Amino acid sequence: MKKMKFFVFIIIVIGIISMPITSIGDVNQNNNIFNVAIKNDKDSGIQQKETEQELFVNNPEKILTFDFKAVEKYDKPLIYKIKYPVFNNKDIENKINSIIKDLANDFRNEFYQYEPTSNDEKFLFNLDTEIYILKGNILFIKFNIERNYNTYPNPVKFYETYIMDIKNEKFLDIDDILNKGYEDLFYNSVKEYFFNNYGINITKQSENYNDVKPDKEVYKKVFFKEDYIEVFFYDYKKQEEIFIKIPFEKVLPYIQSNYLDIETNTTTVLINTSVEKIETTTSTTESSIEKTEITTSITENITEKTEITEQTTKAENKSNKSTKRKIDKNKPMVALTFDDGPSNKTTNKILDILEKNNSVATFFVVSRRIEKDSEILKRMDSLECQIGNHTANHKDLTKLSKEQIKSEIDIVNNKLKKAIGKESSMVRVPYGATNDNVKQVIEYPIIMWNVDTKDWQSKNAKSIEKEVLGKVKDGDIILMHDLYDSTAQACEVVIPKLIEQGFQLVTVEELLEYKGIEVKNGVKYFNGNAK
DSSP states (O other): OOOOOTTOOBOOOOOOOOOOOOOOOBOTTOOOTTTSOOOOBTTTTBOOSSOHHHHHSSOTTOOOOEEEEEEEEEETTEEEEEEEEEESSHHHHHHHHHHHHHHHHHHHHHHTTOOOSSTTOOEEEEEEEEEEEETTTEEEEEEEEEEEETTSSSOEEEEEEEEEETTTTEEEOGGGTBOTTHHHHHHHHHHHHHHHHHOOOOOTTOGGGGGGSSOTTTOOOEEEOSSEEEEEEEETTTTEEEEEEEEHHHHGGGBOGGGTSOOOOOOOBOOOOEEEEEEEOOOSSHHHHHTTOOOSOHHHHHHHHHHHHHHHHHHHHHTTOOOOOOOOTTSOEEEEEEEEEOOHHHHHHHHHHHHHTTOOOEEEEOGGGTTTTHHHHHHHHHTTOEEEEOOSSOOOGGGSOHHHHHHHHHHHHHHHHHHHSSOOSOBOOGGGOOOHHHHHHOOSOEEOOSEEOOHHHHOOHHHHHHHHHTTOOTTOEEEEETTOHHHHHHHHHHHHHHHHTTOEEOOHHHHHHHTTOOOOTTOEEOOSSOO
């Protein structure tokens, strides 16, 4: 067996699977999209040419091999299109596909209670997987994810990347395989991108570009290919996550030698994509809707429901224990805001942290979650948190008629009045999108933000903490979402840290009042510092 030279690599370029969705009947007996057997579809001409046993036979040295399969699933109005890997190593396969399940469930948890106003409203989760193996020892995985809502102005596109040590079956960070100094290489490449595309000259002192500085916490998302590597970052001009390509020869000097000097056979890769098509109908009750969640087993569902019940009971027992707060208008203050909830599991965690620190926040809620989680709303109210209006169905209001805009606001207020006995006094419009019609129709102050944690994108507690603690100042309105466990984890650090730094955590209403700002209906407010 010859020792492979460090320029030899195996590359797999995986195309995005895009196939028409057709029903082949109900498959209600098993809602786990990864556990249902892949079937032949004679009508579509799709056939499995290899069985799993055939794929991995004649492999006595156990070189890591893999194939791809694809699944399409309806959970009206949700649609999933997912391409996932199948490995001859089941431990590795389970670890990778567990991540995919979590990503799909994040999407589902955000929209499973959505109340479609027409049959045309759909939400698509599209995940494509790419894999590259370095020297038969390091596995690079990239998920290209698109969340496309036909009621939203633009699809949301982002990426997730992972690195795994194949031999030890453990995940690695990029600084586990690259020597110190790669941060400057990545930083200079991103600087060059901004200068070439926008004429922006970024320096290490540029306050508006903290996310591109030479810091290993910034460049966590990396994907290797044969001739280059992809480094991911947030483009503030395009308002989306993108990547740049850095030639491999520039990265080569930084790769730790133990990952280059490896003796191995060529990795076998079989490209055979089979597609499973499943359609399930939406249930008429909330409990049966919850059963369609993409999980590993029914037992996991039961565990999660038990946890939620315990948290709700905990919330009820705590609801009247807050100590009266005192606000000093001469001391710094900020307003934490959370959109798109409430979410029983996550919102209660955040309320626990707020209550423990005798602090409050503002929660902008959507109608589809109000009835199901009315007990959480009561707890918010009892803890003196502010409850804001985030519209009924989270639509881009600039694309609606005046009557439709009014309905989006009224539906939420009517449900709030029924749940907690009062309406909201402030509105946050989806995406911050307004026009003359929106401002004329909304008879409430419109609350924006000036610190965006991008928690929906990173889903990483450390990243969220950095966005807040690295930028916060007196009078800020901070945007988060109480849908993600990573946001709740970040709050465990952010809330006590802000208090330690001398900030008072107040509601938006309190912030504007104590900053002496007279609020007006239809006017946008980004922070408490402009009168």
